[in-house]
Amino acid sequence: MADAQEFLKDFPLLHTEMNGRPIAYLDNGATTQKPEQVIKAICGYYGGCNANPHRGAYALSVEATEIYENARKRTAAFIGAKRPEEIIFTKNATEALNLIAYSYGLTNLKQGDEIVITIAEHHSNLVPWQHVAHATGAALKYIYLEQDGNLSDEDIETKITERTKLVACTQVSNVLGLKNDVKKIAAKAHSVGAVCVVDGSQSVAHQKVDVRDIDAGHKMLSPMGIGVLYGKYDLLDAMPPFLMGGDMIEYVEEQQTTFAELPAKFEAGTQNVGGAAGLTAAIDYLTGIGFDRIEAIEKDLVDYALPQLRELPFIELYGCDTKRDNKTGIIAFNVKDVHPHDVATILDSTGVAVRAGHHCAQPLHKYLGLNASCRASFYLYNTREDVDRWIAALKKVREVLGYGA
Template sequence: MNNIDFLKDFPTLNKEKNGKRIVYLDSAATTQKPNSVINSIKDYYEQSNANPHRGAYELSVLATEAYDEAREKVKKFINAKYREEIIFTKNATESFNLLAMSYGMTYINEGDEIVISIAEHHSNLIPWQQVAKAKGAILKYMYTDENGELTEEEVKSKITEKTKIVSITHVSNALGTINPVKEIAEYAHSKGAVVIVDGAQSVPHIKVDVRDINADFLVIAGHKLLAPMGIGILYGKKELLEKMPPLMFGGDMVEYVYEQETTFNVLPYKFEAGTQNVEAAVGLSKAIDYLNGIGMENIEKIEKELMTYAYKEMSKLEYVKIYGPKDIEKRGGVLSFEIEGVHPHDVASIFDTFGVCIRAGNHCAQPLMRYMGINATSRASIYFYNTREDVDRLIEAVKQTYDMFSKWR
């Protein structure tokens, strides 16, 4: 499969700067959108825009069908058992906050332990800080080794009989590390803990089966999955979601409302208060169609080949330090690096003049950066729509940037 053929489907990827096609290498932050997703939103507003679950007229019925179809597609995409296990949120951050404020604040008690890794995104870190502080619980960290990986010894020493929640990223957005979440979940469950998996950087790139990894909860960001911004997904096992109280209150999440009390709607609606982002759900539905059309196995293969090539070429440059796993099989589509003598923010700004789009900073992982003894990295992140030419342009930008700063030394 020639991934250059995908470029025609993505308008943004065909933009030019200084006479050259831009190279977009920031898909870990957000992915570009194919025409099918863009057009589906326009079609929705032109053909079936209405409030779902509210009206008996045709437009509302069409909106409801579109919204419910998106939920069914997510269910199948991650192999959830029940449609009701799929909760739509605003983004991955809101999903984590829902879990923390609903499950965490209800079932965590004084002295309980919450275990996360030092490499977590802030959205999977700060909510648990707040729960621990409010409930008198203990927030424990699993620390990575020199390759950015979690050792079996570290996992088993931190997860104990006191552990009630383990919340772990599947693929690190800062280092690209692929964590063995299935094995971690198995061990955590043996200690009686509930397991939350951050799938924001894995679900768009590899086939994730929630029943296979046996996650109790899985968090997904729609905009990292070719879908529009403004929609996230929280998967949860039905028996856990049913005993969790709703976080937000208002329209559509209620059954009966009286002057002094209210009964709540069934799953999934009790967690989806108010008018939802139906157009984003429509876009998400089309995004899943697009990914299924390629095949997640093919996407993983394309990215693995690109990352192997990128890592090999970057490793040839003695003035570049690469962070994260050396074993490509343990690395996702993230390449974090440092050019000797050049601040990452300068790297990103100079790369932009070459039409190469990368990210620089702490990548919402300040504790990880502090643990590693650095302030920031430059980060190139790939997706199936990238090409070997994109990697060559990245490497050339690295060389030119280093040469530029070398003249000033």
């Protein structure tokens, strides 16, 4: 597509070489590359306005504070939050989810309560809930999958009950690349009085997201080390602080402390202002393009790749037979007889970067009867040529390991 070529020029890393070859970067589910605009914003911050925000009564610190708080306002508008105070900056989605688990989960759950999550969760939206279950005596229940990889409607209906106090679900599976109907799940959770936690790591960069979401910035062109928690004001306001220390306090005395209002209450210590500057630039960049175009590019690549992959008798695909219109730009696969790690090494030798392993989703792999898988994930700068190179390299894999085609 012409669009991708137009965006490609903005990404300096994609013009460099890997192992002496141009890079076909197909690991956007792990992190995206950064456009020049974002890199400049970070350099601009450190080169021109670096100071500790919220502290000094001098011009630089005031400027750093403005950059940081502007990022909060922009993020709030980007995902449709009612007010900027509902945006808490974290280090990543994992920290955001832990914040909820520790602050909300440990405080509000008890024996007899139930937490419902899905088997398709990333470890970051699974292990914290295991911890809450172990610590409080609450039960942890799973929503499993239909044959086509989508969440079981029956499980959604039957597992979320009046005992359920918290439902956690990803908006898009980071392995199967299928969109979940989080609106329906949230409605079901709210109907029984439970809170709903949505992991937006794989969605917010790719589709228009309408709040009640959690998100990490580095998967949406922004630098690593800045993530976002969105929560309804009243919920966040009622939650105790997570990390204690500087900047999150009101008064500190020898034996006790009162805490700051939102959002400072949840942002202890020096914050990642450079990351926030990069996040703002990423939001500007994505807003300028629009999600219609981004979704169209990803859909074109999936529609271009899947029929070719299905032609190859030695390729197994996962999550590619959905009967709903909910496939995103993520394709999980295996090469028959070959371990994913070997596949990734062989693709790497031709400059094609894919992920191999369990993608931080061991329970999902076990549920699917797999030890591990490979994953290609697209973004707006990927081209059909990248797909061609990926598929050409796949055809070589079995040969390298001495198997007949």
